[in-house]
Amino acid sequence: VRGLARLLTRIWLLVAATLGGVSRAVGRGAREVDATHRRDGIGLLLFTLTIVVAAVTWFSIDGWLTGIVTALVTGAVGALDVVVPVLLFWATLRVLRHPDQGAITGRIAIGCAILIISTAGIWALIQGAPNPSDGTEAMRAAGGWVGWLVTAPIVAAVGTWLAYLWLVALMGFGLLVVTATPIHAVPDRLRAVRDWVLLRRVGSHGTDDSEPAAGDM
Numbered sequence: 618v619r620g621l622a623r624l625l626t627r628i629w630l631l632v633a634a635t636l637g638g639v640s641r642a643v644g645r646g647a648r649e650v651d652a653t654h655r656r657d658g659i660g661l662l663l664f665t666l667t668i669v670v671a672a673v674t675w676f677s678i679d680g681w682l683t684g685i686v687t688a689l690v691t692g693a694v695g696a697l698d699v700v701v702p703v704l705l706f707w708a709t710l711r712v713l714r715h716p717d718q719g720a721i722t723g724r725i726a727i728g729c730a731i732l733i734i735s736t737a738g739i740w741a742l743i744q745g746a747p748n749p750s751d752g753t754e755a756m757r758a759a760g761g762w763v764g765w766l767v768t769a770p771i772v773a774a775v776g777t778w779l780a781y782l783w784l785v786a787l788m789g790f791g792l793l794v795v796t797a798t799p800i801h802a803v804p805d806r807l808r809a810v811r812d813w814v815l816l817r818r819v820g821s822h823g824t825d826d827s828e829p830a831a832g833d834m
Contacts, residue, residue: 694763
């Protein structure tokens, strides 16, 4: 038994090292990762979870893991289960390519979790805020257990419309966390987004090229 366990461990580490090497070879900025910082085994585990969850949530592949994935993933976030493979794949790339940037990865992961929670709550409200007594299918068609847990206390306390406002504010906070944007910089970021949408070119000093420089007629 020990020999078999060692063999499986070596195979796992070999596959993990190969996956990590391929992921770091693509693009730039990840080829010089110190070997002491690499977490290829964890990356392979996340990649495996990505494939399994995507097979169930995207392609409805039937198997012995289908019930487990449905109960854990779809039961937790409901209709948002289609987003989970994307987040798992992002986590895989972060672990394989940037294992030394744990603080940045943690911040983005927290922000994404806040976005998932707020979105699940909003979707649950759109679907009529079902509760466990309405049945499993109704819960999974809405925001799952997460959507119910985040909306039920607020709806009971202040009503549906204030719950919407609170969840939108929570979603905005999640975006600030993901983008590492301090609150005082929000107006500047919004102006930058506006200029990007309107295809305005901004000069090196933060002014439009179409505006004359100070002192010009």
